Amino acid sequence: MSISLYVHFPFCTNKCHYCDFYKEVHDKPTEAKFYQFLAVELELAIEKISDRTISTIFIGGGTPSLTNLDLFEKFIQQVKQNFTLAPNLEFSLECNPESINLEVLSRLKEIGVTRPTYGLQSFNEKTLKVLGRDHNVHQSQQAIYFTNALGYKTYGVDLIFGVPNQSSKMFSYDVEQLIDLDPPHISFYQLIFEKNTELYERYLNKQIFPLNDDLILAMYKSGCEKFKNAGYVRYEICSFAKPYHECRHNISYWDGSDYLGLGSSAHSFIDNVRFYNSSSLSDYFTALNKRELPRKIDESGIEERIAEAIMLGLRTEWGVNKKKFFKRFEKDVLKYLDENQVERLQQSGHLIVDDEKIKLTDEGFFVIDEVIRLLVK
Ligand code: SF4
Incomplete structure (x- = not known):
């Protein structure tokens, strides 16, 4: 792996x-x-x-x-x-x-x-x-x-x-x-x-x-x-x-793969657990001097992770892949989007939804903050 x-x-x-x-x-x-x-x-x-x-x-x-x-x-x-x-x-x-x-x-x-x-x-x-x-x-x-x-x-x-x-x-x-x-x-x-x-x-x-x-x-x-x-x-x-x-x-x-972050203020994501290092260099030195990792577990819940994954996915040209999303969270991504806005944004030419993915169009990219605000529940 x-x-x-x-x-x-x-x-x-x-x-x-x-x-x-x-x-x-x-x-x-x-x-x-x-x-x-x-x-x-x-x-x-x-x-x-x-x-x-x-x-x-x-x-x-x-x-x-x-x-x-x-x-x-x-x-x-x-x-x-x-x-x-x-x-x-x-x-x-x-x-x-x-x-x-x-x-x-x-x-x-x-x-x-x-x-x-x-x-x-x-x-x-x-x-x-x-x-x-x-x-x-x-x-x-x-x-x-x-x-x-x-x-x-x-x-x-x-x-x-x-x-x-x-x-x-x-x-x-x-x-x-x-x-x-x-x-x-x-x-x-x-x-x-x-x-x-x-x-x-x-x-x-x-x-x-x-x-x-x-x-x-x-x-x-x-x-x-x-x-x-x-x-x-x-x-x-x-x-x-x-x-x-x-x-x-x-x-x-962006696709939720594992990464190890080292150094003060670095973040890591390993086996579905996210943690972050102290951003103070002196705290970083103090912890490691005691041979302790200078990290704290990120306590944010699954809902925040899902919202973040959708936002990161929508920022990419390939969008949010429905199958990969389900594999990662065992949830249907559409359940986390406002149904009416999905419809409306498709009609206005800002969003594409098909069997495989949900992605922004060029027009959607130009107003991405607003689209995400409307879309993500
Ligand atoms: S001050 Fe910030 S932007 Fe400037 S070189 Fe350092 S890290 Fe980069």
């Missing part, structure tokens, strides 16, 4: 203005301590699952490309000693352009990374500044150049849209520059003003203003159209890939 592995590397040098992910300021002694306890966590966590084959690994953060490569290699060796890795292993690692050079990328490839992903976000220096990113456009282009030069067969890039002061022209330029780089995978996200971020503070202080909903929707539609014309397939609302370059790790989350 296979499993995916997620590792949360909780350090950044910078604090992007829109980011509410858990992270600590990067320093070398704390990073060394993190790897010391990550090894203990792996040792404790593999009990009962060491017979699994790892199909995908994803190192997220934080900024994993800041990692000490010797410590990272040692950790991956430990993973290899304890698990079988699938021959077609997908091994992704999130990179920030400013912390990447030819030497780092080459070493990551030797260690086994098959799929770097880059938070490029924009090709406009002003937009990068609003976002509080620490890199410039030249560094983004260089990172992709190095990736191609080293012969990585696949990689991904992230682009954000809907940034304050971003005009249609600036947005179109971002999309065109991205397509010009020809990445195999694109994550295309709307900027969200998350609470407890600098962006949100500046919004409360009336220093910046979100773009209006019509412009945001126009940007999303235009991005979808341009990516499609350039040969990308949208396989999830924010994810676009050239054929065979979909992110298998993310697909495993």
Whole structure:
């Protein structure tokens, strides 16, 4: 039986203005301590699952490309000693352009990374500044150049849209520059003003203003159209890939497969039990110092799991597969949807329901939040 592995590397040098992910300021002694306890966590966590084959690994953060490569290699060796890795292993690692050079990328490839992903976000220096990113456009282009030069067969890039002061022209330029780089995978996200971020503070202080909903929707539609014309397939609302370059790790989350999450704030889902690690690095260290796993069981009930599975399924191009849903929950998915809305949304051209699946149409994708709100009981 296979499993995916997620590792949360909780350090950044910078604090992007829109980011509410858990992270600590990067320093070398704390990073060394993190790897010391990550090894203990792996040792404790593999009990009962060491017979699994790892199909995908994803190192997220934080900024994993800041990692000490010797410590990272040692950790991956430990993973290899304890698990079988699938021959077609997908091994992704999130990179920030400013912390990447030819030497780092080459070493990551030797260690086994098959799929770097880059938070490029924009090709406009002003937009990068609003976002509080620490890199410039030249560094983004260089990172992709190095990736191609080293012969990585696949990689991904992230682009954000809907940034304050971003005009249609600036947005179109971002999309065109991205397509010009020809990445195999694109994550295309709307900027969200998350609470407890600098962006949100500046919004409360009336220093910046979100773009209006019509412009945001126009940007999303235009991005979808341009990516499609350039040969990308949208396989999830924010994810676009050239054929065979979909992110298998993310697909495993959406289809309810098992995954083990290591590192502070990582989540896991194994044998129908979901648990999450403490998001405080000091609590994480304290628990592991006592050789206890720093995790808590997620007590959410079956109803919440079902609602989540439907929502995640509707975000994908293939929708919710009725048979797979029944196999997973022993329930009929239609029982969890508002019957009248199913009818109405089909008639209005937002939803397709057939013997096999329930999925959104293009029109449905453009108003996905509203469709899900109406549909899921
Ligand atoms: S680099 Fe990534 S994780 Fe770190 S602050 Fe920026 S967006 Fe957040």
